Amino acid sequence: MEIPITYYLYLSVIIFTIGLIGIFLNRKNLIVVLMSIELILLSANINFVAFADYYQNIAGQIYVFFNLSVSAAEAAVGLAIMVTFFRKKDSIHVDDINSLKG
Amino acid sequence: MTIFLFFIVSIIIITSSLLVILSKNPIHSVLFLILVFFNTAILFLFSGAEFLAMILLIVYIGAVAVLFLFVIMMLDINTAKLRQSFLNYLPIGLFVGFVILLELLYVVSQSKLNFLSKNITENKITNEIFENTKIIGNVLYTDYFLLFQLSGIILLVAMIGAILLTLRKREGAKKQNIYKQILKK
Amino acid sequence: MYLLPIFLPLISFFIFVFLSNFLNKRILIYISTFNIFLATFFSFLLTKDIISNNSAYDFFLFNWLNSGNLISTWSINIDFLISIMILIVNIISAIVQFYSIGYMKDDLSIARFFCYLNLFSFFMLILVSSGNLLQLYVGWEGVGLCSYLLISFWFHKDSASNASLKAFIVNRVGDMFLILGIILIYLNFNSLSFTNIFSSFNNYEPIKYSFFFFDINTIDIICLLLLLGAMGKSGQFGLHTWLPDAMEGPTPVSALIHAATMVTAGVFLICKMSIFFNNSFLASNLTVFIGSLTAIFAATVALTHNDIKKIIAYSTCSQLGFMFIAAGFSMYNLAIFHLVTHAFFKALLFLGAGSVIKSLNHQQNIKKMGKLWKKLPLTYAIMIIGCLALSGIPIFSGYYSKELIVNSGLSSNLFLSKYVYLISIIVVLLTSIYSFRLIYHVFHGPLNFSINQYKIVKESSLFILLPLLFLGFFAVFSGYFFKSFFIDDKYIQLWINSNVAINSNLDLHHENFFVNLIPTFLGIFGIILVFYLYFFRKNLILFLQRKFNLIYKFLLNKWYFDELYNHLFVQNIIKLSDNLWKKIDIGLIDRLGPNAIALSTKKVSKFFSSLQTGYIYHYVFSFIIGMTLLISFIIFFL
Numbered sequence: 009m010e011i012p013i014t015y016y017l018y019l020s021v022i023i024f025t026i027g028l029i030g031i032f033l034n035r036k037n038l039i040v041v042l043m044s045i046e047l048i049l050l051s052a053n054i055n056f057v058a059f060a061d062y063y064q065n066i067a068g069q070i071y072v073f074f075n076l077s078v079s080a081a082e083a084a085v086g087l088a089i090m091v092t093f094f095r096k097k098d099s100i101h102v103d104d105i106n107s108l109k110g
Numbered sequence: 111m112t113i114f115l116f117f118i119v120s121i122i123i124i125t126s127s128l129l130v131i132l133s134k135n136p137i138h139s140v141l142f143l144i145l146v147f148f149n150t151a152i153l154f155l156f157s158g159a160e161f162l163a164m165i166l167l168i169v170y171i172g173a174v175a176v177l178f179l180f181v182i183m184m185l186d187i188n189t190a191k192l193r194q195s196f197l198n199y200l201p202i203g204l205f206v207g208f209v210i211l212l213e214l215l216y217v218v219s220q221s222k223l224n225f226l227s228k229n230i231t232e233n234k235i236t237n238e239i240f241e242n243t244k245i246i247g248n249v250l251y252t253d254y255f256l257l258f259q260l261s262g263i264i265l266l267v268a269m270i271g272a273i274l275l276t277l278r279k280r281e282g283a284k285k286q287n288i289y290k291q292i293l294k295k
Numbered sequence: 296m297y298l299l300p301i302f303l304p305l306i307s308f309f310i311f312v313f314l315s316n317f318l319n320k321r322i323l324i325y326i327s328t329f330n331i332f333l334a335t336f337f338s339f340l341l342t343k344d345i346i347s348n349n350s351a352y353d354f355f356l357f358n359w360l361n362s363g364n365l366i367s368t369w370s371i372n373i374d375f376l377i378s379i380m381i382l383i384v385n386i387i388s389a390i391v392q393f394y395s396i397g398y399m400k401d402d403l404s405i406a407r408f409f410c411y412l413n414l415f416s417f418f419m420l421i422l423v424s425s426g427n428l429l430q431l432y433v434g435w436e437g438v439g440l441c442s443y444l445l446i447s448f449w450f451h452k453d454s455a456s457n458a459s460l461k462a463f464i465v466n467r468v469g470d471m472f473l474i475l476g477i478i479l480i481y482l483n484f485n486s487l488s489f490t491n492i493f494s495s496f497n498n499y500e501p502i503k504y505s506f507f508f509f510d511i512n513t514i515d516i517i518c519l520l521l522l523l524g525a526m527g528k529s530g531q532f533g534l535h536t537w538l539p540d541a542m543e544g545p546t547p548v549s550a551l552i553h554a555a556t557m558v559t560a561g562v563f564l565i566c567k568m569s570i571f572f573n574n575s576f577l578a579s580n581l582t583v584f585i586g587s588l589t590a591i592f593a594a595t596v597a598l599t600h601n602d603i604k605k606i607i608a609y610s611t612c613s614q615l616g617f618m619f620i621a622a623g624f625s626m627y628n629l630a631i632f633h634l635v636t637h638a639f640f641k642a643l644l645f646l647g648a649g650s651v652i653k654s655l656n657h658q659q660n661i662k663k664m665g666k667l668w669k670k671l672p673l674t675y676a677i678m679i680i681g682c683l684a685l686s687g688i689p690i691f692s693g694y695y696s697k698e699l700i701v702n703s704g705l706s707s708n709l710f711l712s713k714y715v716y717l718i719s720i721i722v723v724l725l726t727s728i729y730s731f732r733l734i735y736h737v738f739h740g741p742l743n744f745s746i747n748q749y750k751i752v753k754e755s756s757l758f759i760l761l762p763l764l765f766l767g768f769f770a771v772f773s774g775y776f777f778k779s780f781f782i783d784d785k786y787i788q789l790w791i792n793s794n795v796a797i798n799s800n801l802d803l804h805h806e807n808f809f810v811n812l813i814p815t816f817l818g819i820f821g822i823i824l825v826f827y828l829y830f831f832r833k834n835l836i837l838f839l840q841r842k843f844n845l846i847y848k849f850l851l852n853k854w855y856f857d858e859l860y861n862h863l864f865v866q867n868i869i870k871l872s873d874n875l876w877k878k879i880d881i882g883l884i885d886r887l888g889p890n891a892i893a894l895s896t897k898k899v900s901k902f903f904s905s906l907q908t909g910y911i912y913h914y915v916f917s918f919i920i921g922m923t924l925l926i927s928f929i930i931f932f933l
Contacts, residue, residue, distance in 0.1 A: 011116050011156060015224050019120050019153075021214040023127055023146075028919060029207040030131030032912040033200065039136045039182055041911070043143050046174065047127055050150060053166075061157040062223070066245050069159050070254050073246070076169055077261045081268030085173045087181045088272035094185050095278075102912060109909030206919055213926050 016058030023051035038093075038100040042086050049079045116156060134218045136182050144175045161242040297352055297849050300338035300381050301424055304332045304388070304416035311410035320406045327409050328392045331416065335385040342378040346780070351375075351792055353426065353490075360429070370426035372489065379631060379780075380423040380563055383638050387555040388416040390762045394646055395547040397758025398653060408448060412551065415441035416800075419556050423563060427488040428477045431564070432515060435473065435528065438557045439466040445552060446544040454910055458540035466538040469527010473564075476520030478676045483513055489567070493794045496570050511577060518571050518578030521564060522585070529561030532589040538612055538858055541896045542604040546649030548603055554611050555638035562618045562634055566627040569796045578709055579623050583704075586619025587711075587718040592854060594725035596733070599851040601662050603648045606733050610685065611641055613722060620715055623699045625708045625798035632781040633696035636774050640684035640693055643766040647678040650755050650763065651737060659734040666842070668738040670752045675738050677763045682734055684770045686727035686818040692774030694815065697723065699782065701814045703803050723814045727821030735829045774872035 030044030053072045060068025090100060097104050126145040133139045147170045154163035250258055306326040316433060344350065351374040373381070392412055399405045418441055422434025440463075447459035477487070484492045484499065501512035518815040525531070530538035541553050552558070564583065566571060572578050593612035600606050614637050621630035652659055654671055668675040684691040687698060701719045704712055742749060754760065780786050782803060790797055804811050828836055840847050849855065 009259040011113060011173055014198070014218060014221065015113075015116065015120075016153075016157075017218040017221070017223075018183060018215065019123065021211065021218060025207050025214070026124070026127045026131065027210040028210065032916045032919065033130060033203045033207075034912070036134075037136050037187075039178065040131055040133075040139055043130055043178065045137055046143065046170075047130065047146065050146070052152060054150060057154055057157045057159050057162065060159065060261065069162055070249060070257075071248060072159070072162050073165070074257055074261050076165060077265055080169055080174050081265050084177060084272045085268050085275070087177060091181060091185065092275050092280055100149070100185065100187060103910065105911060106909035109907065148599060203916070206916075206923055208920065210923050210926070213923070213930060217926075 009071070013062045016054060019077050020051040020055040020058070023054070024048055027051065035102050038090050038102055038105070041102070042083060045086075046079060048084060049075060112156065116153075119149050119156075123153070136187060137179070139176060140178045140182060143178070144171050144222045147175065149279050159242055161246055296337065296342075297373060298340050298354060300334045300341060300385055301371060301417070301420040303334040303337075303857055304413045304420065306330065307413040308410060308417060311406060311413065315406045315410070318730075323406060324396055324409055327413060328389070328396065331385065331389040331392050331413070334416075335389045338378070338382045338385045341538045342372065342382050343372070343883055345375055345378045345785070346789065349788060349792065355426075359741075365481065365487065367429040367487050369430060372426035372490075372767055373424055374565060374793040375786075376563075376631065376793040376795055377424050379635065381420060383635055384416060384419050384423065384556050387551055387638055387642050388412065390642065390646075390765060391547045391551040394550075394759055394762040394896065395650070397543075398547055398649055399545060400756075404448075406506070408445075408545070411441055411444045411448070415445065415552065415557075421562070422560055426490070428480060428492075429487050431567075432470075432474060432477060435524075435560060438552075438560060439463060439470065439528075442466070442541070442552050443541045443721060445548040446541050448548065450489055452543065455462075455543040458537070458543040459759045462537035462541050462563050465534050466527050469524045469534055472520045472527070473524025476517050476524060479517050479520060483517070489794070493570060514571055515575045515577045516567070518575040518791075519581065522578055522582055523573070525561030525564050525619075526585060527561075528564075529558045529619070530589075530612050531561070531585050531615065531619060532592055535589065535593070535612055536853075536860060539605045539608045539853070542602070542608050546604065546645055546652060549608070550642045550645035550649070553608060554641035558611060558615055559618070559634050559638070562615065562622060562630055563781055565619070565622045566630055566795055569622075569625070569627050570794065572622070573625055573796050573798070580709055581624065582623030583620050583709060583711055583715045584623075586616040586621075586623055587722075588616070589613065589619065590616030590722040591718050592616075594722045595850050596730065596853050597729040598725065599847060602659050603651065603661055603733065603737065604645070606658060606661075606729060606899070607641070607644050607648060608724065610644070610730065611637075613726065614641070614685075616722070617697060617700055617719065620704065620719060623715075623797070624700075624704055624709065624712070626700070626703050627795045628797050629696065629699050629703065632778065633700060634709065635777065636684070636692040636696045636770075637764055639773055640691075640770040642682045643677060643681040643763065643770050644685065646759070646763055646766065647674055647681060649760050650674045651678075653755050654752050655744070655761065661733060663743045664737045664743070665740040666738070666742045666749070667752065670749070671738075671754055673760055674752055674763065677767045678738070680767050682727075682730040684774075685730050686821065687723060687814055688816055688818055688822075690771070690775070692770055692772070695774035695778045698811070698814050699793075699803055702811050705810070708799075720817055722819040724821045727818045728825055731822050731825040732829070735825060740829065826838045 024047075027047035027050075028042040030047065031041055034040045034044070053075055055076070056068040056071050058068075060066060060072075093105065094100055123146055126142045126149070129142045130139045130146065133142065147166060151163040151166045154160070154166060307330045310326060311323060352371070353373075354371040355921035356369040356371065356690065358368050359378065392409065395405075395408065395412070399408055402408065415438060418434050418437030420434075422431055422438060425431040425434060440542045443459045443463040446462055447456050449455050450459075480486055481490065483501075484495055486492060486495070501514045503510055503512045523534075527534045536557070538553060542549055544552075572582065590613045593609040593616065597606050597613065600609065614633070617635070618633050621633060623626070651664070651667065651671065651674060654667075654674075655664060658664065680691070684693040687694045704716050704719065709715075780789075787797070787799075852858070
């Protein structure tokens with residue numbers, strides 16, 4: 009019994025939404041924002057893999073490859089920025105990132 | 111049987127991701143994230159993408175999540191400081207998220223995709239065993255070669271960026287100043 | 296060639312406008328004077344031509360308005376009436392320009408003065424020689440403008456600027472009625488040109504209205520409006536308040552504009568539209584009434600004033616009343632005759648007064664002059680001639696015109712004629728009284744200024760005296776020599792060709808010989824009375840002044856007209872404008888307009904800048920909301 013593709017899609021949608029909510033409902037921590045971004049990217053990966061399996065086309069999995077590398081790069085840079093920011097302001101509370109205010 | 115397993119894995123994924131964003135302690139968040147990745151790898155196995163599942167384990171969990179953990183532990187985060195502003199946006203945020211969820215679910219439900227039909231055993235072209243790794247290797251360095259190189263460059267740029275952002279001068283560290291050495295007084 | 300009298304002043308004006316920075320001012324002034332004398336010469340030739348050949352000219356210059364029936368062209372129409380007016384305007388302008396060379400010698404902006412004088416002459420000539428009503432109105436407005444410019448010639452004086460504004464605004468009230476009259480004429484006759492109007496007049500059926508208890512028709516209304524317009528320009532009772540204040544301008548200006556030419560534009564209009572006035576019983580009566588009221592009002596006020604120029608101004612006002620009386624009786628030839636003789640002797644009086652003023656170093660109060668007859672003999676003689684002409688003493692020119700007006704009124708059948716006769720003979724008496732009172736205070740009487748200044752008083756230059764002599768000559772002889780053009784039957788055809796419908800039913804003299812002598816007698820009596828009272832019974836005058844102090848004050852304050860108008864109109868308009876300015880212009884329009892835009896710019900930009908909170912989650916939130924909306928839109932509506 010194979011798994012119907014729609015289940016994969018539902019799952020991907022739910023993870024996407026959770027990641028989305030995590031971005032803007034979160035106040036205390038900048039790290040959680042970055043992690044939510046990872047979740048979103050993960051949901052896209054699940055989606056691709058599911059379709060690659062459905063259409064028996066390897067291109068979906070190739071994309072996952074690149075997605076992985078880009079997301080890793082982006083996580084690294086994001087964390088570097090956060091570190092720099094923490095060095096300046098000594099806090100990673102999201103409300104403190106408001107120097108572009110106005 | 112597989113569906114049952116699938117459901118268990120899915121539920122673990124969903125609850126873990128919820129806990130990622132809801133945890134007070136960021137270390138807990140990271141650990142839950144690792145759980146999410148792990149279960150996703152299992153999910154990939156269901157789809158026959160075993161190479162990707164392993165890569166997920168190595169790269170995502172082994173590198174990215176560990177990186178998160180390093181940074182959290184490096185920064186002296188005062189977790190006890192609670193601030194109020196979470197609750198202001200809770201209703202509207204939840205509402206918007208809920209709306210998005212419903213819409214996306216609706217979209218998916220309208221799709222005309224039927225049951226998975228894996229007919230690998232019929233219409234065999236060759237007799238070779240198709241493993242995921244082999245298939246990926248066949249395509250990645252030939253058809254998608256350019257993208258491969260590009261992703262390498264992206265990783266290079268990210269590395270340079272990360273190093274440059276966090277570089278800081280320390281007094282007392284002995285370094286060479288080339289200009290001072292070459293320039294005559 | 297016959298267009299030259301009209302356009303030479305315009306050429307002088309343009310010479311001043313364009314060349315005054317390049318050439319020496321004196322050269323330009325001499326050129327201008329030469330031009331106007333040339334124009335006078337040509338207008339004299341023109342008049343001679345028209346009288347001897349009984350001709351009329353019509354020159355079409357170019358089109359102006361051409362919209363259905365509303366056709367207005369720039370055209371010059373010359374017939375007998377118009378050529379007389381052109382001649383008078385040019386002669387007086389020439390004399391005044393010549394006089395101003397001497398009088399305004401020390402003034403710095405003499406070029407501007409001549410420029411305006413030429414412009415004024417041009418506009419007056421356009422007014423009289425126009426072929427249609429719209430061009431007449433252009434000239435009408437133009438002379439109003441030039442009067443404003445010239446009265447406020449010394450604009451650094453507050454009183455001069457205020458007086459010029461007063462003149463312009465009161466004129467404007469009259470002009471408003473005039474333009475209404477012109478519109479009404481156009482609506483009824485479907486044309487603005489005089490030839491069309493006069494030729495279609497006989498076929499015209501006026502529309503009758505019933506107004507309370509008497510009937511009027513459109514001809515009455517048109518004449519009424521034209522009369523109101525003429526009243527504004529000629530300073531008749533009600534719209535006269537600007538004329539005495541207009542004396543703030545230099546004396547040559549007063550002589551030209553407020554004695555001989557601009558104020559006679561009203562009389563000219565009535566004479567030109569004589570066909571209308573003849574057919575309107577209401578308007579004719581009103582004209583004589585207004586004229587007589589003006590005459591007596593001005594004469595009484597002139598008795599008490601102390602400024603030379605103001606006395607002469609009120610005298611002008613009074614004589615214009617006489618002209619209106621003549622016009623009201625439909626004796627338009629007498630009105631024009633009086634206009635001509637009045638132009639000469641009034642200009643003479645003004646220029647003589649100017650000579651006195653200049654000799655006494657710009658002193659204008661007659662109570663501060665005296666005993667000048669030995670020091671300024673020529674001026675004295677000329678002023679006496681002028682005053683004799685003004686009072687209507689026989690031989691002098693004023694006698695012929697004034698006596699004809701007074702006596703012909705007796706035989707008129709207008710319902711107010713007897714009352715008007717009575718008023719006019721009283722005015723004749725008052726005229727001689729106030730004019731010789733002026734002579735007494737200026738030239739005889741006690742010395743009211745310093746003896747040192749008295750020693751250095753002497754006659755002014757030749758530029759000033761020559762015009763006086765010239766005008767004196769005309770003041771004496773013009774009446775006798777020109778009267779035939781105006782009253783003889785030989786020339787009646789000229790008047791008919793000018794579309795001036797003179798009432799030929801009126802006898803010019805009463806059948807009783809002695810009744811005709813009444814005005815003359817009263818004039819001579821007035822002179823004798825003045826000299827008797829002032830030389831022998833001075834105390835009587837002071838006693839009268841004290842006893843009738845209220846009447847004296849009433850007359851001195853010009854019948855309190857200025858105060859009345861101030862209270863009725865000026866204060867209310869000032870209050871209204873104040874409110875309009877503060878409450879509406881600043882409060883409403885500025886608040887909703889520019890201020891609101893500036894403030895709202897600030898508010899909107901503040902609002903937009905508050906959107907940039909700097910918090911990432913706000914931005915992400917807005918992404919997500921936008922994304923939601925887009926997805927909803929795509930799902931549900933596409």
